[in-house]
Amino acid sequence: MAEENSSKEISSSPGGLFWLTAGTMLAALIAIYLWVPTEKNEGIVQRIMYFHIPCAWLAFFAFFIVFVSSILFLWKKEREWDIYAHCSAEIGVVFCSLVLVTGPIWARPIWGVWWVWDARLTSTLVLWLIYIAYLMLRGQTEAESTRARYAAVVGIVGFLDIPLIHFSVLWWRTFHPKPKVISAEGLGQGMDPSMLATLCISLAAFTLLYCLLMGRRVALERTKDEIDRLKREKLYSS
Amino acid sequence: MGQLGFLFVANLCVWGGIFFYILTLKKRQAAMEKDLLLLKEESGKDGD
Numbered sequence: 001m002a003e004e005n006s007s008k009e010i011s012s013s014p015g016g017l018f019w020l021t022a023g024t025m026l027a028a029l030i031a032i033y034l035w036v037p038t039e040k041n042e043g044i045v046q047r048i049m050y051f052h053i054p055c056a057w058l059a060f061f062a063f064f065i066v067f068v069s070s071i072l073f074l075w076k077k078e079r080e081w082d083i084y085a086h087c088s089a090e091i092g093v094v095f096c097s098l099v100l101v102t103g104p105i106w107a108r109p110i111w112g113v114w115w116v117w118d119a120r121l122t123s124t125l126v127l128w129l130i131y132i133a134y135l136m137l138r139g140q141t142e143a144e145s146t147r148a149r150y151a152a153v154v155g156i157v158g159f160l161d162i163p164l165i166h167f168s169v170l171w172w173r174t175f176h177p178k179p180k181v182i183s184a185e186g187l188g189q190g191m192d193p194s195m196l197a198t199l200c201i202s203l204a205a206f207t208l209l210y211c212l213l214m215g216r217r218v219a220l221e222r223t224k225d226e227i228d229r230l231k232r233e234k235l236y237s238s
Numbered sequence: 239m240g241q242l243g244f245l246f247v248a249n250l251c252v253w254g255g256i257f258f259y260i261l262t263l264k265k266r267q268a269a270m271e272k273d274l275l276l277l278k279e280e281s282g283k284d285g286d
Contacts, residue, residue, distance in 0.1 A: 045241040
């Protein structure tokens with residue numbers, strides 16, 4: 001019954017969440033390319049911001065889910081929390097990779113260099129490496145309970161880098177611009193209202209995309225569990 | 239490369255990355271469904 005449910009969940013046709021995500025993504029693209037005015041200092045390349053910041057937000061949010069799920073796993077010892085942590089870490093790594101790719105593409109025409117070893121960029125690279133290590137650890141450790149426990153510890157410790165990334169531009173002198181959305185003047189005070197609205201639509205679209213991907217990925221992991229269970233049953237019965 | 243070029247490459251990377259990940263998920267899903275079907279068939283035969 002469980003395997004029927006999981007495979008049905010995976011192969012189901014696009015549901016309401018899919019269409020909501022697609023619609024919000026379309027609205028974000030229209031706002032980015034047809035509605036929002038071009039920034040006067042940086043020019044058209046500044047529009048990368050509407051993808052770069054949502055990718056960063058999504059990566060941080062995904063790693064926050066890893067952090068919470070890992071704590072809950074260590075506390076309750078339920079496989080369900082380990083599944084959420086694993087799936088969210090994978091999605092987080094994908095979007096953290098996109099942050100590390102789009103950042104240099106934006107930096108090259110503005111700063112004149114692809115990369116600088118400043119605090120914000122370096123701490124983001126460290127975050128990416130931590131969660132790559134997290135996924136490698138999951139792939140290397142054989143015993144399921146040991147793997148889940150070790151991964152949970154890395155998932156919790158790794159998250160501590162995120163506040164460091166956020167405050168790095170305030171604590172140290174960096175090339176990277178200071179936060180404009182969450183700033184000392186107030187939420188979104190450092191931005192033009194139309195730019196803030198476009199960014200908010202893009203953030204909403206990427207958050208919905210996370211929910212969609214997470215649903216798919218969790219269903220996949222449950223199918224994998226079902227396959228493992230059937231294999232074990234087959235092994236014991238033979 | 240002009241500013242438009244950089245914007246185009248950034249877009250290509252973001253959408254390409256997202257589509258590649260979705261494609262990978264689909265591929266893994268197809269492989270697992272095949273495995274699951276095979277295992278179910280085998281366990282059905284064993285039951286007979």
